[in-house]
Amino acid sequence: MRSDTVKKSVLVAVGVIENTEGEIFICRRGAGQHQANKWEFPGGKVEAGETVAQALARELAEEIGIRVTDCHSFMRIEHDYGDKQVTLDIRKVTAFTGEPHGLEGQPSRWVPVTELHSYDFPAANSPIVNKLQTEAGH
């Protein structure tokens, strides 16, 4: 890449959705997607004119059919995959209506925080899993 070329980062709204048992909802990415077949926290790209909170609400309605009623900032991660640079703005979703399920045919499940490390997530996600485990006292 030429040294005067500035790589453009894709801003992504990501939801760490927690239930009352302290489990986290994760989905599996599709075979044709970037970071194919990895597990992820649901979310997607922030579109022009949207705030991160609006994008998160839209993505979680579209992908897993819930309505977010309470969330707060959890962390922000910049990561360069080489083929793509992403900025993940991660929000912890602590209240919602509806029961999350994969509306786009993607596998999904609730996972105890202590088991998250055994799932194959994109490399950018490691700090998220580490912070969740630290917060849970593990």
Ligand SMILES: Nc1nc2c([nH]c(=O)n2[C@@H]2O[C@H](COP(=O)(O)OP(=O)(O)OP(=O)(O)O)[C@@H](O)[C@H]2O)c(=O)[nH]1
């Ligand atoms: N949703 C989500 N995206 C992630 C995570 N970790 C991570 O690196 N990403 C990256 O963020 C980027 C955008 O996410 P996305 O593919 O869900 O975007 P989207 O829902 O708008 O998808 P689309 O392009 O199929 O419409 C992808 O390059 C993906 O690899 C994660 O935990 N959740």
Ligand SMILES: [Mg+2]
């Ligand atoms: Mg998505």
